[in-house]
Amino acid sequence: MMKRLLLLIVVVIGLFACTNGSRIIPRLEREPKLIYPVEAIEKQIEGNVELLLLVNCEGNVKDVRIKNSSGYRSLDEAALKYGRRLKYFPITEITTGGEVWIDTKVIFVLNRNEKVEPSYVGKVWESEKETWTDPEFGHEITKWTSEEFESWHLYFNVESFIDENNLIIYSTRAGGINLFRLNLLDGTIKQFTYHKGRVGSVWHIPELKKVWYEIENSIRELNYETMEDKLVFSDDKVDIRAFTVTCDSKYLINSINKNPGWSKDNSTGPYAIMRYDFEKKEVKQISPDYGFTINHLQASPTDPNLVIYAWQHQYREDGAGIVGNTPIRIWWLNVNGNDGGPVIPQEFGLHRTHEFWLYDGSRIGYSARYMFGPNQGKQFLGSCKYDGSDNFMFDAPVGPAHSQIYKDNKHWVADQNDGMILTLWTFERDKVLKEEKLFRHNSSWDGQPGHPHPHFSPDGKYIVFGTDMSGSPQVYTVKINLDKK
Numbered sequence: 020m021m022k023r024l025l026l027l028i029v030v031v032i033g034l035f036a037c038t039n040g041s042r043i044i045p046r047l048e049r050e051p052k053l054i055y056p057v058e059a060i061e062k063q064i065e066g067n068v069e070l071l072l073l074v075n076c077e078g079n080v081k082d083v084r085i086k087n088s089s090g091y092r093s094l095d096e097a098a099l100k101y102g103r104r105l106k107y108f109p110i111t112e113i114t115t116g117g118e119v120w121i122d123t124k125v126i127f128v129l130n131r132n133e134k135v136e137p138s139y140v141g142k143v144w145e146s147e148k149e150t151w152t153d154p155e156f157g158h159e160i161t162k163w164t165s166e167e168f169e170s171w172h173l174y175f176n177v178e179s180f181i182d183e184n185n186l187i188i189y190s191t192r193a194g195g196i197n198l199f200r201l202n203l204l205d206g207t208i209k210q211f212t213y214h215k216g217r218v219g220s221v222w223h224i225p226e227l228k229k230v231w232y233e234i235e236n237s238i239r240e241l242n243y244e245t246m247e248d249k250l251v252f253s254d255d256k257v258d259i260r261a262f263t264v265t266c267d268s269k270y271l272i273n274s275i276n277k278n279p280g281w282s283k284d285n286s287t288g289p290y291a292i293m294r295y296d297f298e299k300k301e302v303k304q305i306s307p308d309y310g311f312t313i314n315h316l317q318a319s320p321t322d323p324n325l326v327i328y329a330w331q332h333q334y335r336e337d338g339a340g341i342v343g344n345t346p347i348r349i350w351w352l353n354v355n356g357n358d359g360g361p362v363i364p365q366e367f368g369l370h371r372t373h374e375f376w377l378y379d380g381s382r383i384g385y386s387a388r389y390m391f392g393p394n395q396g397k398q399f400l401g402s403c404k405y406d407g408s409d410n411f412m413f414d415a416p417v418g419p420a421h422s423q424i425y426k427d428n429k430h431w432v433a434d435q436n437d438g439m440i441l442t443l444w445t446f447e448r449d450k451v452l453k454e455e456k457l458f459r460h461n462s463s464w465d466g467q468p469g470h471p472h473p474h475f476s477p478d479g480k481y482i483v484f485g486t487d488m489s490g491s492p493q494v495y496t497v498k499i500n501l502d503k504k
Contacts, residue, residue, distance in 0.1 A: 045121060048078060051104035051247060054140060055127060056093040063129060064091050068098035070123045076115055078107035086122065098125040104247050139193050140213050140246065146206025156456050159498040162489075163201055164208070168192040171485045171492045172201075175421035175434075175472035176317055176375035178223045181243070183478040187211070187223060187230060188494055189468070198232065200243065201494060203481065211243055222264045222318075231264050231271070238262060238271060252295055254302075260290065263316040267323040270354055271295040272305075274313035274328070292316070292328065294354055305356030311345065321380030325405060326352050327362060329374065344390060349374045349383070351405050363407030368392030371401070372419050378426040386420045386433065387412060400431055400444070411449040417442075425475045430501060432482055434460065434471035441473060441484055443499065457497045460486040468492035478502060 059065075066089030073082035083102040088095050102123060113119050147165040152158070164170035170190040173179040179186045184203050189196055196218050198211040212218060212232070219233035228244040237253035252271055262273035274292050289308035295301070306313075315329035330345045348371055352359035362383060365371060368391035375384050383405055388398040400422060401412035415436065422433035429445060436442035436454075439461050445453040462485075463469050469487035476483065479501030485492055 045074065045078070045107045045110055047105065048108045049104075049106035049249075051101060051249065053101040053125070054097055056097050056141075059091065059093050059097075059127065060129065064094065065127050065129055066091050066094045067127070068095055068125045070098060070102045070125065072102055072105065072121045072123055073118055074107055074110065074121055075118045076110055076113050078109050080105050080107075081118060089127070094127050097127075100246065101125060103245070139210050140248075142193070142210045144192065144208040144210075147208070148206040153458055153497075155459055158457050160458055161496045161498075163203075163206060163494045163496065164188070164190065166489055166491050166493065169468060169491045170199075170494050171468040172472065172474065172483055172494055173221055173223065174467070175373070175423060175470075175474065176315065177221055178225055179474045179483060180477055181225055181228075183476055183480065186474070186476075186483060187221070187243075189218065198230065198241070203476075203496070211241060211246075212248065220262060222262065224264065224266065224268065227268055229268070231262070233259060233262065238273075251297060257293075260312065261314045261316045261328075263318040263326060265318045265323040265326075265354060266320055269297065269323065271297065272316055272318060272326050272354060274316060276312075277308070288312075292326075292352060294356070303356065305354060306352060306359070315374065317374075317376055319380045319405070320376055320378065324354050325380075326354060327374060327376070327383060327405060328352065329372075344370045348372055349385065361407065362405060363403050363410055368394060373421050375423060377402070377424050377428060379428075382409075382428075384422060384424050384431070386415075386417050386422055388418060400433065413444075413446060413449045413451050415444065415451075421470060421472050423473055423475060425479060425501060426477070427479075427501070430475075430479075432457075432473045432475065434462070434473050434484060439464075441471060441482070441497065443482070457482065457499070458484075458495075460484060460495075461488040462486040463488075475501075 068089045069087035071084045071086045072080050074080055083099055085095055148161050148163045150161040153160050168191045170188055172188045186201050188199050188201050190199050193210055195215045198218055200209045214234055216235055221230055221232045223230045230241050231238055236259055238251055240251045241248045257275040260274040264271055272294055277289050288310050290313045291304050291308050292306035294303045294305045312331040313328055314331040317327050319325040328350055330348050347361045347365050349362040351362050368389045370390050371385045371387045373386050382402050384402045387401050389395050398416050399412040400415045403410035417433045417435045420433040420435035424431050431444045431446055434441055440459050441457040443455045443457055444451055460471050462471055469492045471484040471486055473482050473484045481496040482499055483496050485494055
C-alpha cells in the first residue's frame with residue numbers, strides 16, 4: 020500500500036469592493052469539506068486554483084468560474100465542487116437582489132512528513148459480476164460482488180434503487196463500512212462515503228437524490244449527484260435508536276433511549292420518538308415515553324405527516340428491553356405529535372412483523388404468523404391501510420420473511436417460502452393467482468448483512484437480494500422482467 024500523505028488545504032477567502040471604495044471580507048456561514056483528489060495524492064500533485072464566486076445578498080453562491088487554473092484538471096474540478104457548496108452569511112453591503120463576484124484562492128499542498136488516509140470518495144471498482152442460470156428454478160442469477168469483501172444492499176423497507184440501473188449498497192472494500200453505488204449495466208461500484216467506522220442505518224429519497232445515514236450516533240446527509248456530504252444532526256446526550264426522514268425532507272424523525280444504561284440492577288428506557296426540524300434546528304418529542312424499544316421508523320413515501328414504527332421485541336436475553344413478542348408490533352404516528360395508535364389490533368396469538376410502505380403510500384404490507392393458540396403455525400402475507408382498515412391476508416408459509424410489493428400492487432416477493440427460497444406471488448387482494456419460486460438462497464439468517472431483504476428494481480426487471488451462502492454476505496439479482504409479462 021502506498022504511503023499516505025497529509026494534505027494541507029488552505030482556502031483564502033478573497034475580498035470584494037463596494038461602490039464606496041471600502042473593502043469587505045464576507046463571512047462564511049457553512050464551509051463544506053474539500054476533498055483532495057485521490058489521483059492527485061497518488062501522483063503527489065500540488066497547485067493553486069483561483070476562483071470567481073458570484074454571491075447574492077443572501078450569501079448563496081450562484082455561479083463559480085475558474086479565474087486561474089492550477090494546470091491540473093483534478094484539482095480544478097475539486098475546487099469548483101468546493102466553491103459551489105460554500106455558503107456566506109447575508110451580505111448587508113449589497114442591495115436586495117444584488118450580486119457580487121468574490122475572488123477565492125484554493126491551495127492544495129501535500130505535507131510529506133505525515134502519513135494519513137486520503138479520501139476514496141468517487142473511486143470506482145471494476146465489475147466483479149458472475150451470471151448463470153439457476154439449475155433448480157431456471158432463472159438468471161447474477162452475483163455482483165466478490166468474496167474479497169463483504170457487501171450488502173439496504174434494509175428491505177428502505178429504497179435501495181437510485182434508478183432502474185443503479186442501487187446503493189454497503190461494503191467493507193474501503194475499510195470500515197461505507198456506502199457505494201452499484202451499476203447494473205456495467206457492474207462498476209463507485210464509492211459514496213469514506214469513514215473508518217461503521218455507516219449504520221440509512222434513509223433514501225431517490226426523488227431528492229439524497230441519502231441520510233448514521234455514523235457514530237450522528238446523522239449525515241449525502242447528495243449523491245453533487246457528492247455534498249454534510250453533518251445535519253448530532254447530540255451526544257441521546258442514543259439514536261432508529262431514524263427516518265419525511266418525504267418533504269423537512270424533519271428527521273428518530274427514536275431514542277432516554278436511559279441507555281442496563282444491568283441486572285438497573286432498568287432501561289423510557290423510549291420516545293423525537294422530531295428535528297432541519298431548517299429551524301429545533302427538537303420536539305412527538306410520542307409519549309414508552310417502556311419498549313422503538314425501531315423500524317418509516318416515513319410515508321407520499322404523506323409528509325405520517326410515520327410508522329415498530330414496538331420492537333428483544334432478540335436476546337440479558338439485553339436491554341423486553342424479551343418476547345409484543346402484543347401489537349406495528350404503530351403509526353402523526354409527525355405533529357397530536358395523533359397516533361396501533362396500525363391494526365392483533366388477533367390472539369398472531370404476530371405481525373417486517374412491515375413496510377407500498378410504493379404509492381396507500382397501504383402497509385407485512386408478514387404474519389400465529390405463534391400461540393388454536394391457529395398456531397399458520398402463516399400469511401398481509402396488507403392494510405396505515406390506520407389498520409381494509410386489511411387482508413393470504414396463506415403463505417413465509418415465517419418472519421422480509422417482503423416487498425411491486426409498484427403495480429400485484430406482485431409480492433418474500434425471502435422465505437417454506438424455507439430459504441426467494442419467491443414471487445402474483446395476487447389480487449387475498450387471492451393468490453400464481454406462485455413462482457425464484458432462487459434457493461440458503462441464507463444463514465445470521466445478522467442483517469446476511470438477510471436477503473428483497474427489492475424490486477423500478478422497471479421490474481430485477482429483484483435484488485443478498486445472501487451469505489458463499490461464506491460472506493454478497494449482492495445478487497434474479498431477472499424477472501415483470502413489465503414484459
